[in-house]
Amino acid sequence: MELQKTFKNVKQASRMLNLLPENKIKNILEDLAAKAEEATESILAANQQDLGRMNPSDPKYDRLKLTGERIQSIAADIRNVAGLPSPLGKVLSERTLENGLEMKKVSVPLGVIGIIYEARPNVTFDVFSLCLRSGNALLLKGGSDAKDSNAAIVKLIHQVLEQHGVDRNIVQLLPPDREATHQMLHAVEYVDIIIPRGSQGLINYVRENSKVPVIETGAGIVHTYFDAFADLQRGKAIVVNAKTRRVSVCNALDCLVIHEDRLPDLAEIGKELATKGVEVFADAPAFAALEGSYPADKLQQATEEHFGTEFLSLRMSVKTVKGLEEAIEHINTYSSQHSEAIISENELHVEHFLRAVDAAAVYANTSTAFTDGAQFGLGAEIGISTQKLHARGPMALDELTSYKWVVKGSGQVRA
Known part of the structure; x- marks a missing residue:
């Protein structure tokens, strides 16, 4: 399956995210939390289809499993993220040069984030809320273990986005096959960073095969x-x-x-x-x-x-x-x-x-x-980074930003 059109649509949609009003972002997240609670029965039904394909003795079974209590907790985390201050537009440093140029280092979104994850459908909610709050578009690549749960959750997210008049392409769920993973790992024109969440085997595969920059998360010994x-x-x-x-x-x-x-x-x-x-x-x-x-x-x-x-x-x-x-x-x-x-x-x-x-x-x-984003007071997390470049530990809103230099002059030219 050729996914270039999907990647392109997500990239285009990402450019408007940084311009969304603060109150609209909060309203979307608050509505999503409420809709998740209202749709508990249908989400659990989809989750049961996934659970039915997995042996209960599999260590991933508990990660895959959703319950009414866990959905309540997910909704609470979404509301926490909605209430956090925006990480965008922060002036990280500023100074005026001798020639009069005014320089500021300002926080901005990373752009398009690709998440590759295994049997953890709660991640679908978590990473969407964090990416929306930090102005990032999102490509989700879940595994086949959680395909029905993820599809039900993304369908709910799209419904909420459409109700608010926001392009649904700011978040897209890719097919659960390995070919989709391969295409995303090579989508250097459209994806700014990839974050794998799962086993050490998954993380190793992504690190060894991706042409897009990778932040390693997940494996904990x-x-x-x-x-x-x-x-x-x-x-x-x-x-x-x-x-x-x-x-x-x-x-x-x-x-x-x-x-x-x-x-x-x-x-x-x-x-x-x-x-x-x-x-x-x-x-x-x-x-x-x-x-x-x-x-x-x-x-x-x-x-x-x-x-x-x-x-x-x-x-x-x-x-x-x-x-x-x-x-x-x-x-x-x-x-x-x-x-x-x-x-x-x-x-x-x-x-x-x-x-x-x-x-x-x-x-x-x-x-x-x-070691958890919510426990650290970060609202939620997109993963636990175990590397040292860009981010380390629970990655939340601030870790999903980069920065750009904003330079204002009054006609200066360089000699």
């Missing part, structure tokens, strides 16, 4: 270091929350790194993990500490493959270290630079960890589950 100076009760609650709050998200804990002096506490840390059905892959010292107290059918010896793995399920590895430096070395070796945490009452250890660990978000004495 997350560690929490339980220091020699960690508070047991506080630390236990943090580990359980980070691992089990929602296992299929990128900020979920994958590897507990524990100081060897705290191995006697590992059985206590594991009590609630066991009740929640967490399967543990422990290195030799940790296995010995857990053997006999942790359910035998949920405890296995760790192999190299269990470190550096994003489980996206009720699975977790445990690594024993002799001290802070070894913990940091292990994390920096296996991390995807997403979210990493330390549990410690030693302030020197905390500060050293926060400075030495290379990740988009680093935490002390709290759960990595907070």
